[in-house]
Amino acid sequence: MRTIQTSVAGGHSLAAICSTFLCLQTSASQFEEVTAAASLADEQAYCIGAAWGDYDQDGYLDLYIAVGATDPSINALYYNNGDGTFSRKTEAEVGPPASDSHDSSSCAWIDFNNDGWPDLFVMNGWWTASQNDLYWNNGDGTFSRGSAGTLTDQSFAGSLPGYADYDGDGFVDLFLAQGGSGWGPFQPRLHHASGSGSFTPIDLGPVINYCNAAVWGDYNNDGKPDLFLCNYTSPSSLWRNDGQGKFTKTANGLPSGGETIHAAWADYNNDGTLEIALCGSGGTRLYRKDGQDGFVLVTNFTAAVYGVPGWADYDNDGHLDLLVVGGQDSPRQAQLYHNNGNDTFTSVDESLTELADYWLCCPWGDYDNDGFMDVLLTQQYGANRLYHNLGNTNHWIKFKLVGTVSNRAAIGAKVRVNATIAGQTVWQLQEINGGYAQQNDSRPNFGLGDAANVDLVRIEWPSGIVQTLTNLAPQQILTVTEPARLVAQGPGQAQVQSWKGMAFELEASTDLVEWASLGTLTNLDGTLKFSDPDAANHVRRYYRAVAK
Numbered sequence: 001m002r003t004i005q006t007s008v009a010g011g012h013s014l015a016a017i018c019s020t021f022l023c024l025q026t027s028a029s030q031f032e033e034v035t036a037a038a039s040l041a042d043e044q045a046y047c048i049g050a051a052w053g054d055y056d057q058d059g060y061l062d063l064y065i066a067v068g069a070t071d072p073s074i075n076a077l078y079y080n081n082g083d084g085t086f087s088r089k090t091e092a093e094v095g096p097p098a099s100d101s102h103d104s105s106s107c108a109w110i111d112f113n114n115d116g117w118p119d120l121f122v123m124n125g126w127w128t129a130s131q132n133d134l135y136w137n138n139g140d141g142t143f144s145r146g147s148a149g150t151l152t153d154q155s156f157a158g159s160l161p162g163y164a165d166y167d168g169d170g171f172v173d174l175f176l177a178q179g180g181s182g183w184g185p186f187q188p189r190l191h192h193a194s195g196s197g198s199f200t201p202i203d204l205g206p207v208i209n210y211c212n213a214a215v216w217g218d219y220n221n222d223g224k225p226d227l228f229l230c231n232y233t234s235p236s237s238l239w240r241n242d243g244q245g246k247f248t249k250t251a252n253g254l255p256s257g258g259e260t261i262h263a264a265w266a267d268y269n270n271d272g273t274l275e276i277a278l279c280g281s282g283g284t285r286l287y288r289k290d291g292q293d294g295f296v297l298v299t300n301f302t303a304a305v306y307g308v309p310g311w312a313d314y315d316n317d318g319h320l321d322l323l324v325v326g327g328q329d330s331p332r333q334a335q336l337y338h339n340n341g342n343d344t345f346t347s348v349d350e351s352l353t354e355l356a357d358y359w360l361c362c363p364w365g366d367y368d369n370d371g372f373m374d375v376l377l378t379q380q381y382g383a384n385r386l387y388h389n390l391g392n393t394n395h396w397i398k399f400k401l402v403g404t405v406s407n408r409a410a411i412g413a414k415v416r417v418n419a420t421i422a423g424q425t426v427w428q429l430q431e432i433n434g435g436y437a438q439q440n441d442s443r444p445n446f447g448l449g450d451a452a453n454v455d456l457v458r459i460e461w462p463s464g465i466v467q468t469l470t471n472l473a474p475q476q477i478l479t480v481t482e483p484a485r486l487v488a489q490g491p492g493q494a495q496v497q498s499w500k501g502m503a504f505e506l507e508a509s510t511d512l513v514e515w516a517s518l519g520t521l522t523n524l525d526g527t528l529k530f531s532d533p534d535a536a537n538h539v540r541r542y543y544r545a546v547a548k
Contacts, residue, residue, distance in 0.1 A: 029351045030315060031375075031387040039085045043382035045073050049160075049437030050378050052365030053109025053118050056141050058082070059477075061367045061441060063376070064097070065384065066104035066122060074101050075122065084368055084388075095143040097122070097135045104133075106160050106437035110172050112148075113197060114408040114499040115139065119146075121174070123161055123437075136197075149198035151176075151191050162214030162435035164225040165407045165462050167245050170499075171195045172407050175227060177211040188214070188229070192245075204239060204247055215435035217265030217274045218414070220293060223464060225412050225433070228254070228263055228276065236260040236278075252294040254278070254287060262436055266311035267429040268320045269343055272416070274431065277322060279307040284324050284335075288343075298343065301335065308436065312364040312373040316394035316447030317341070318421045318428060323352075325359035325377055332356055334377065352377065352387045365441035369477060371396035373445055378438075395448035395474035401432070404482040404498045404547065405463040412462040415444045419451035448474050484545040492535025496521075496528040496545045504545040506530055510538055520548060 040063075049066035056062070060080035067073045077098045078086035091099035102124040109118040117137035124130045132152050135143040147153065151174065162175040171193035178188045188211040191199040213230040220226065224243040230236055235256045239247040259281040265274045268286070275288040276295070284301040307326035314321050319339035326332050333356045337345040358380030364373045372389035379385070397417070401410035410432055417428045430444040448454065454472040461467065461482050472478065484504060485497040496504055506518040521528060535541050 030390055030392075031351045032390055033351055033385055034084070034388045035384065035386045037084070038386050038388075039087065040078060040384065040386055041076070041088060043067050043076060043384065045382045046380055047378040047382050047384055048360050049104070049106030049123070050361060050363050050376055050384070051107045051109055051439035052363055052367070052376075052441050053120075053439065054080075055109065055118050055120070055137060057117065060369065061365045062086075063365075063367070064107050064109070064120060064122075065378065066107045066437070067382070068103040068105055068124075073103055074099060075104055075107070080367060094141060095135070096133075096145050097143050100133060102133060103130055108161055108163060108434065108439045109442075110163055110174075110411070111137075111407070111409045112172060112193065113195075114170065114403070116402075116408055116499070116501060118409065119143075121151075121161065123176070146197065149194075150189075150201045151199040160213055160436055162216050162227065164216035164227075164412050164433065165193075166190070166216075166225055166227075166241055167192070168224070168243060168462055168464075169193075169195070170403075170405065170407050170463070172409070172411055174199070175214040175216075177214040177229065190227075202245075212261040213263060213436040215263045215265060215276075216412070216433045217276070217431060218412070219265070219274050219276070219289070221273060223460065223462070228265075230260045230263050230278070230280075232259055232261055232280075250293070253290065253297075254295050255285070261306060262308045264309040264311055264435075265431065265433060266320050266322075267431075268311065268322070268339055270319070270341075270426060270428055272427060272429055274429075277309040277311070277324075279309055279324065279326070281306065283307075284309060284322075286322075299345070301337065301345075301347075307335070308359075308361050308438070310362040310364055310375070310438065310440065312375070312440070313339075313445070313447035314373055314375075314389060315392060316372060316396045316449065318419075318426050318447045318449045318451075321345075323362050323364075323375065325362045327357055327359040328380060329358070331358055334359055334362070352385075355385075357383070361436070361438040363438035363440050366398065366443070366445060371398060371445065371475065371477075373441070395451055396445060397448060397454055397472060397474050398443050398445045398477045399457075399459075400443045400477060400479045401459065401461075402479065402481040402547075403461065403463075404502060405465060405485045406461045406482055408499055409442060410461065410482070411442070414460040415446075416458040416460070417446045417448075417454055418456040418458075419448050419454050421449040421451050443477070481547040484547065486543055486545060489529060492532035492541065494530060494543055496523065496530070498523050498528060498545075500524065500526050503548040504528070505548055507544050507546060508532060508534075509542045509544075510540060512542055515544070518543075 045067040063078040065076040106123040120135040122133040134146040189201040216225040224241040227239045262279040287295040307324035322337040372391040457469040459467040503522040507515040
């Protein structure tokens with residue numbers, strides 16, 4: 001048994017913050033390495049980034065792996081066959097994403113045009129400055145190469161993406177961090193999406209040297225995604241978003257020195273606010289909110305130096321756990337920290353922590369839809385490893401969110417789940433966010449322990465719409481569509497705000513109890529309006545649109 005020393009800050013008592021983390025040797029592994037069994041190949045190239053996403057909307061997560069630093073360095077698109085195996089797609093089957101060789105560093109599935117089909121954005125230029133790639137999803141299993149203004153027509157160096165709809169206009173924006181291997185100049189920029197497929201660069205302030213990663217998270221719960229920049233050679237910084245296109249750098253207790261290279265937001269202690277894990281030369285440091293607008297250091301996982309953090313409740317006990325991988329140019333073991341539910345963690349020996357290797361990132365994704373999160377470890381020389389979660393008897397529930405007024409992929413949405421676990425009322429929060437080189441499963445997966453049902457679900461959409469669901473059975477993947485927003489246009493007339501292709505049944509009522517159908521309409525051109533010919537026959541009339 002080994003002890004990992006931690007530090008305590010912020011005036012909190014030692015009783016409130018544990019200062020010791022124990023290494024637990026498990027009797028039976030929770031994970032099984034299944035790379036070959038799943039038909040994932042050795043890429044034999046430098047693999048930094050990987051992204052889970054269901055590009056054909058068949059309900060199973062597919063996988064894209066960004067490959068670089070070798071010639072040729074062809075990226076890999078793996079189709080999920082739904083039986084625990086994957087098939088690598090060819091250019092003839094899907095188009096250029098399966099054949100391009102552009103020194104790629106990272107990737108992300110993002111529905112930029114809100115048509116319901118995830119597009120693919122690939123960051124290039126880690127070793128040599130080069131242009132990025134945007135591939136439009138054609139909705140038939142194929143992709144077309146696209147242009148996105150400054151996002152694709154400029155040469156970048158060492159770019160890594162952070163994505164969010166920072167101004168709430170319904171379109172996903174990107175922040176491109178830049179901090180490559182000696183190439184420059186470094187000009188990290190926020191790129192605002194226009195909605196027509198182009199992007200406009202926006203400066204946050206002075207040029208930041210060597211910005212290694214950018215991660216979005218609404219740390220102050222005001223409904224507006226904020227941005228933390230991990231800067232290797234210059235001060236790291238948290239930028240508060242006012243929702244009007246302006247950001248303010250804040251002083252809040254997070255480290256402002258250099259050599260912070262990766263970060264990840266999560267509500268690990270179920271207090272309803274986001275905390276953050278920061279990785280750098282001093283190890284992995286965990287910070288939680290101080291009850292106001294700042295943060296306090298909880299612990300320092302000193303064993304995980306220059307790591308990449310990834311949060312998931314791997315055993316579905318209702319508490320988010322932390323996986324940290326690192327090993328660029330120097331083999332290291334992955335570190336898995338089990339959340340004990342009392343502001344302490346236990347370092348766990350698992351099959352995925354046994355091998356010291358050149359690990360670079362660790363995206364979590366439930367690729368077989370069994371409700372337990374699996375994980376991929378990418379490796380510097382292409383020997384990636386997929387670990388299947390063997391599960392247990394704990395319950396779970398998963399949500400696939402579909403934006404109507406918000407961006408279609410619901411990036412930035414918060415899901416809050418209330419259930420009784422081990423006799424205690426527990427609230428959990430997960431926010432759909434991302435950054436750096438890895439993209440996790442975008443379907444929030446909640447561990448429920450022994451909970452027989454979910455008492456309440458509260459979904460806070462980026463648009464500001466709040467939706468509640470009650471008394472849900474566990475062990476299910478539930479698709480939830482954001483309620484449409486109706487805007488009055490005149491007596492008996494209204495506009496339904498939604499994305500093109502979405503269909504609704506329109507209903508009317510005089511008392512908000514009994515509802516009568518007015519028919520089904522589909523938004524074909526982006527503007528869906530309706531008129532009620534019977535409106536004049538009623539003193540008052542209420543309307544609602546129910547997604548089909």
